[in-house]
Amino acid sequence: MTGASPITSKLRTAIIETQDFDKMRKWQMEPTEYSNRTVSLAPSSVSFLRQIGVWDHVDRDRVQPYEEMQVWDAPTESHISFDLAKANTVAAIAENANLVRGMLRRIDSLAADNVSLFSGTTVAGITTGEAYEDGPDLSAWPILTLAPSNPSIGNAATATTPKKNIAARLLVGADGINSPVRKFASIYAEGWDYNRHGVVASLKLDQSKMPWRTTAFQRFLPELGGPIALLPLPNGHASLVWSTKVANATYLKSLSPPALAAMINAAFRLNEADLKYLFTLDPMKDENAHAEELEWRLKHVSTPLYVPPPVKAVQPGTAASFPLRYRHTGSYIMPRVALVGDAAHVIHPLAGLGLNLGLGDVAALTRTIEYSMTHGMDIGDLLSLEKYVEERYLTNAQIGGACDLLHKVYNVTGNGPFAWARSLGVRVLEGLPPVKNFLTKQAAGAY
Template sequence: MRQLARSALRPYVCPSCQRGVLAGRRRFASKADNVPEVYDVVCVGGGPAGLGLLAALRASPVTSKLKVALVESQDLSKGRTWSLEPRLYSNRVSSLTPSSVAFLERIGAWQHVDSSRTQPYHEMQVWDGETGSRITFDWTVETSPFEDPRIVATMTENANLVRALLTRIFSLGEEGVSIFSNTTVSSIENGTDYADGPDLSAWPVLSLSPSASAASQPPSRIAARLLIGADGINSPVRTFAGIATDGWDYNRHGIVATLSLSEPATQPFPAGLKTAYQRFLPALGGPIALLPLPNNHATLVWSTTVENAAYLKSLPPNAFIAMVNAAFRLSGTDLRYMLRLEPTARSSTADISQHEDELNWRLQHTPQPSHIPPPVTAVQDRSVASFPLRFRHTSTYISPRVALVGDAAHVVHPLAGQGLNLGLGDVASLSGTIEYAVRHGMDIGDILSLERYPHERYAVNAKVGAVCDLLHKLYNVPGQGPVTWARSLGLDLIDKVPFAKGFLMRQAN
């Protein structure tokens, strides 16, 4: 019986893979007296991607019996009890496409999202800050007059989504699932062939280190039939697997903030249906986007140079608000001038900031288009922050007994708001791949069992990343010239050809 139990746990490993890959790239653990606890799936990373994968596996009748674990360095109990006042919003917000929402509905997580804190929008206005060329993204060309306007995307705070995923996971029961919160992965090695236990020589074995504040001490070592890296851009799982990554830093930062807007005088849609706005600013190093939140709030994502980002973060609230309003209304020349004003200087004629004074004066001499957002009236306290913008893509998403999802596999420019959507698309595909393997009696960690996942996702993610990178480079060429002329012509043509615009929207969804 002991021999039978050992052989049942002993995975099949392709000899050529073991010789050509494992021996060359992984450091083998020495003999250990303690046998690690064995799991079918171990996911490192407790963000939306990692939690989404765990929820998907637990929700499927085919994979619900797998023994799974999740390791997260942050305190997930805080995520489960997260709460803010109704008129306060986190500055970490994502734009979820209908396909992402459909996936969350399918795994039973969307019903736990606080809908009062989400905001669907049905239109997006995008225009060139230098030439004025613009495109409107909406579904009116493919919606009959008798149908409700289709949703372009739904805004939600990441914390709202994390809380919903944790709630869904715990609603499915705790048997067969272990969540190691407040725990870091101190090392990942290949196991060994234990004399009185299973042969784990080709399995990843994780050494776990609980934080000092952790309430309970998890097992010091766990083994994974399949190890999932959902652990971000600096993924330790990717490093262990020896998967190469390529990319570059944009030398740009993204400014985020939570803003209050004035009531719009008119609405392009019935009350309650919102619009998102994005203006490309080549003179300032990137686009600025204003995305709707409930109760006449919005989240700001402004991509600009490192120097401009530092300057904007140094501004007092009134001056920061003036700069945001100016970025949607004034020329590049005016904006460059305002970025040189003393951050704390006051107007000589009134008790307002110099930025407000300049904006008011310049608006008198600047014609305003009809597609600009309502003016910003307030910025939420301590919501202004920044993060570096990068592009990364790994050479592959899988290796024997390892798979990568989300930012561990790819990082794209945020101008299209596709980062989390790509990660959820990875999770939907990988959970389906694992389900297929279980249903057909396959080893879920075998490289042949995993190949379906990168086949479905690699080209899709590469295409989105390449488009975002191209748009970033095109709209960082200031002044008049062939590049400026070509991008403006392209924007105008796409806006005038319904099937082309519809095709782009279907690709994004």
């Protein structure tokens, strides 16, 4: 966070990225098109991005705040709504690429000599340094060996040559679920795969049916393996995140855009038995089969008032999927190493909290570094880094555990006692507005 604070503004910082920074800076899409990689930003995350000067460089015309969430369970139709405006907290949906471009523009605006960007660069190896007889004692410092991730990426200012070494007083691993930094530090991550995939796509909605308040929608579908969520984007667009069984994900990705649109509309409106039947249709025989089946079945069911507007179109080429996993490391720190984001914890996306937790980590680590420098401490020392762990570990464990529990609770199929108890709990909570508002505020500021 060089530049975010006068205290840390003199630190030399190296940012290493395998992808092409220039391509990220130039990212641009038509106003009628949206990336399928989006995130839900909690108010605390937006506040942090404002604090460090990134939010001013984000294209706000492509960010959609939302005031309300409608959530319900398909087997019992038990329903709960969250009024974010009443709780004085408004979340927002943004494209990943928009945020990354904003961050790079913020770094460029600082024109800081002490920030080095390594574009198109991979970490070929990490070792521990040595104590040099005629130089510094680097015996406890991580030494990174950098090499081009693709020789065609980068330019004279950013490209690296093989065997370029960097010594790190503090190595921050923000390098994802398979973190090489975590491996170097011998930090073990426990967890499991859910045997589920998240299907994503960019959608165009029927604007004549838009709710008067900007709303996010989520419906739990236990028989199909998880919830489907529709997150609002500007100008009548939306982002899909459908957590489902791997075979279902493969099927959905194989559909034409019109057939996928029909399946999404069905998932918010039909019972699970009807929806499972739609998964048996052969799109190669009749590309209109899904839409025709949906139209016929909707004549025989009543649709709740809180369903989302119908999907008119799926943006071509945006249907994709990713595996769902849970991971949490035993520690976030080792001498001169700190892990943030997915390198430290990976959670189920049903609550849309992943990036928020990662930004919370970065904010806490920034405060820890500032505290250490203010008090004359070594920023890479374990004693200094403990403050970061104290602030983040329990919060991340609680939120990750809660998301894992919700996944398991809402994957219990059938209409037995457990489903009845689940429905009763939701109905009781829906009838207690003060409790709902409290939970909403807690979630908004917990990151």
